Amino acid sequence: MSAFAESGRTAVDLIVHADPVLLHTVGLSLSVSGTATLLAAGLGLALGAWLAVARFPGHRLAALVLNTLLALPSVVVGLVVYLLLSRSGPLGSWGILFTPTAMVVAQTILVLPVVAALTRQLVGDSLRDGGDQLRSMGAGPLSCALLMLVHDRWAVLTVLIAAFGRAIAEVGAVMVVGGNIDGITRVMTTSIALETSKGDLPLAMALGIVLLAVVGVVNIGIGMTQRGHGSALAGVR
Amino acid sequence: MNCQPTGASPPLVRLRELSVHFGAVQALRNVSLDVRRGDFIALVGANGSGKTTLLRALHGMLRHQGSRELADASLVQAMVFQRPFVMRLSVVNNLRLALWLARVPRAEWAGRAALALRRVGMAELGERPARALSGGQQQRLALARAWAIQPQILFLDEPTASLDPSAKKDVEALLAGFAADGMTMVMSTHNLGQAKRLARRVVYLDQGEIQRDLPTEAFFGERGSARIDQFLKGEMAWQLES
Numbered sequence: 405m406s407a408f409a410e411s412g413r414t415a416v417d418l419i420v421h422a423d424p425v426l427l428h429t430v431g432l433s434l435s436v437s438g439t440a441t442l443l444a445a446g447l448g449l450a451l452g453a454w455l456a457v458a459r460f461p462g463h464r465l466a467a468l469v470l471n472t473l474l475a476l477p478s479v480v481v482g483l484v485v486y487l488l489l490s491r492s493g494p495l496g497s498w499g500i501l502f503t504p505t506a507m508v509v510a511q512t513i514l515v516l517p518v519v520a521a522l523t524r525q526l527v528g529d530s531l532r533d534g535g536d537q538l539r540s541m542g543a544g545p546l547s548c549a550l551l552m553l554v555h556d557r558w559a560v561l562t563v564l565i566a567a568f569g570r571a572i573a574e575v576g577a578v579m580v581v582g583g584n585i586d587g588i589t590r591v592m593t594t595s596i597a598l599e600t601s602k603g604d605l606p607l608a609m610a611l612g613i614v615l616l617a618v619v620g621v622v623n624i625g626i627g628m629t630q631r632g633h634g635s636a637l638a639g640v641r
Numbered sequence: 642m643n644c645q646p647t648g649a650s651p652p653l654v655r656l657r658e659l660s661v662h663f664g665a666v667q668a669l670r671n672v673s674l675d676v677r678r679g680d681f682i683a684l685v686g687a688n689g690s691g692k693t694t695l696l697r698a699l700h701g702m703l704r705h706q707g708s709r710e711l712a713d714a715s716l717v718q719a720m721v722f723q724r725p726f727v728m729r730l731s732v733v734n735n736l737r738l739a740l741w742l743a744r745v746p747r748a749e750w751a752g753r754a755a756l757a758l759r760r761v762g763m764a765e766l767g768e769r770p771a772r773a774l775s776g777g778q779q780q781r782l783a784l785a786r787a788w789a790i791q792p793q794i795l796f797l798d799e800p801t802a803s804l805d806p807s808a809k810k811d812v813e814a815l816l817a818g819f820a821a822d823g824m825t826m827v828m829s830t831h832n833l834g835q836a837k838r839l840a841r842r843v844v845y846l847d848q849g850e851i852q853r854d855l856p857t858e859a860f861f862g863e864r865g866s867a868r869i870d871q872f873l874k875g876e877m878a879w880q881l882e883s
Contacts (some may be wrong), residue, residue, distance in 0.1 A: 534726030540700060541719070541786075542742040551738070555728045 411609035418614060425587075426611075430618055433591040436504050436578070437571035440511030444519045444571075445564055451516075452523025453549035456531060467524065473517035478510075482580030485510040489581065502583040507591070510577035515567040522563040527552045558630055565626060572619060592618075650678045651712050653794050653825055654699050659707035661694050661849075668694040670849045671707070676794060676827055681820045683840035683857070684829040687872060691849040692829035696720070696796050699827060717743070719792035723799040725783035727771035732763065732782055735771045736789050743790040757789035761815055777808025784815055795819065797828035801835065813839060833873065837861055845869060 418426050455467060487493050489501040489509075500506045530552040538548045553560055575593035582589030584598060592615040599608035652675035661669040669691050676682060676699065684692040697703045700720050727735050736754040745753065758764045761781040766774070771782060780800060787795055797816070801809040816839055820826060830836050836843055836857065843860035845853040847868055853860060863869070 534728075536702065537720075537722055537726040538742070540702060540722075541739055542744070547742075551728070554730075557729070 407606055408609070410606040411613060414606050414610035415613035415617075418610060419617070426614065428587065429590055429592055429595055430614065432504060432589075433572055433593070433615070434618065434622075436507045436591060437511060437568055439508045440515060440571050441564060441568040443508070443512045444515040444567055447512075448516050448519025448567070449523050449553060449560065452520040452525075453527050453553055454546065455520065455524045456527035456552075457545040457549045470517055470521045470524065474521055476514060476517060477576065478514055478574040479576030479580060481510050481514045482577035485513065485577065485581045501581060502585060502589060504582070504589060506581040507578045507589060510581045511571040511574065514574060514577055515571045518567045518570055519563060522566065523553070523560065526556055526559055526563065530556055561626060561630070565623060568622070569619060572615070652677050652710075653712045653716060655708075655710040655712075656698065657708045657710075659698060659705050659709060661691075661698055661703050661705045668849050669698060669705070672698070672849075672851055674699070674844065674851065674854070676825065678793075678825055679823055680825050680827070680842055681840050682827045682842045682844055683836035684827065684844050684846060685831070685833060685836055685872075686846035688831075690846040692846055693798055694849075695844075695846065696798050696827060696829050700796050713793075716794065717790060717792045718794050718796065719787035719790055720796040720798065721780070721783045721787050721800050723802045725779050727774070727779050727782055729770065729772050731767065732758070732769050732771050732774070733767040735782060736786055739786040740789055745790060753789045753791075757785040760788055760818075761785040762811075775808070777804050777811060780804060780808065780812055781815065784812065784819075788819065792824070794825045794827070797826060799829055799831065802831065833861075845872070847872075 455463075455470065485506065486501065488495045489498065489506055490496055491501075500509075527549050531548060534552075534555075535548050538551055539545075543551060573593065575597050578584075578589070578591055579594050579597065582591070582594065584590050584594040590598075592611060596608045596611045596615070599605075599611060654674075654676040656672055656674045659669060659672045660667060672691075672695060674695075684695055686692050694703065698705055698709065700718055701709065702720075728738060730738065733754050736757055737750050740750045740753060741747075754767070755764070758767055761784055763778065763781055763785065766778070771779065774782060784800075800816070801812050804812060813835065816826065816828070820839065820841075828836075828840070840857050843853070843855055843857050844851055845860065852866065853863070853869060855863065861873075
């Protein structure tokens with residue numbers, strides 16, 4: 405229990421004293437994972453909506469592959485991106501390996517299947533409910549799917565929260581393509597892995613608590629927005 | 642016996658020998674039907690007789706064999722379903738969406754939406770979230786959405802089947818008003834009393850085939866087919882009053 409208590413105290417100290425290294429690490433985590441989630445949202449929402457309505461040979465196989473990619477190991481994504489971005493790789497000329505940009509690329513690839521697969525399911529369910537009616541009003545298949553994204557916008561937001569959670573909590577991909585360079589590519593999860601390997605378990609645990617707290621604050625903000633919408637609805641019933 | 646009226650105006654929609662299959666099931670068999678301007682047709686028949694399929698075929702929503710001809714390629718059609726799907730948007734935005742999908746010029750949206758809401762008695766509900774409306778109000782919104790695009794033909798799939806008696810009465814009054822304005826309508830219904838009150842023509846379907854197509858009075862006065870008698874006797878007793 406003392407280790408947990410010490411971790412809790414350390415976590416509070418780090419937050420209360422606004423440790424500059426911690427702030428930088430948290431900021432980098434949020435910016436890398438936030439950017440990756442936004443990029444994955446742009447691509448994944450469109451891909452998921454399209455897959456919900458598109459019918460082509462191999463459509464079922466595409467859906468199966470997408471669902472399988474939900475279990476994509478982050479370290480494998482890191483390795484693939486590393487091989488692509490390494491000096492001898494096809495994208496080596498970009499020179500972005502061991503930079504936050506490479507971490508964004510890796511996390512985008514990691515969470516893209518999450519956004520696309522859940523969106524495909526969400527839009528498909530809604531289309532079963534109202535697709536015929538939208539089509540009878542003149543909407544084409546893709547318009548129907550995109551309208552369902554508007555219709556289910558709060559569920560879409562939950563999908564994006566799940567994607568952000570997957571991105572900010574992963575360690576394998578950012579470790580491989582970022583290199584965990586102090587002050588440059590060190591994020592919360594790689595810090596935790598480093599402190600664990602050094603044997604400083606209370607600090608590692610404390611960083612874990614801070615990570616959860618940061619994600620919790622983000623979710624509270626989103627939750628308040630959703631609740632605000634819900635109360636507005638209830639107020640006019 | 643099919644006794645389609647032979648008015649001078651060409652039919653808005655003409656089906657000839659139209660069949661629809663869902664896998665191994667034949668939902669419609671060689672159906673021929675003309676829908677003329679000003680018609681108010683009630684499609685009646687038992688469950689699974691093909692009423693909804695026929696409505697969807699008339700609307701052009703189904704793959705089919707046989708022919709479906711429109712009087713005008715740009716015929717404006719709308720359809721109201723038993724359980725209306727309304728978007729999680731305000732009432733007025735649901736109307737704007739319908740107008741956008743119907744390619745109505747944006748300059749006309751506000752005027753048409755306001756008129757449509759007034760038409761269905763919901764003028765004061767424009768800013769409400771559509772999903773917060775009662776079932777009857779949502780159905781009236783669906784009717785407003787259809788009416789706003791000024792369709793030349795309106796299809797109604799059991800529009801009052803899931804409504805309470807009061808909401809049912811409201812919707813029937815609206816439909817009677819639309820009919821009085823000359824709107825062409827085709828409605829599927831299980832409610833023979835409703836068909837008798839509203840429709841000018843009754844089409845009776847059985848196992849995917851049109852068995853009768855008669856003016857309303859003639860349909861309800863006719864005897865001679867055992868199956869129609871059975872259908873009428875089975876449902877008239879409790880539905881004519883509702």
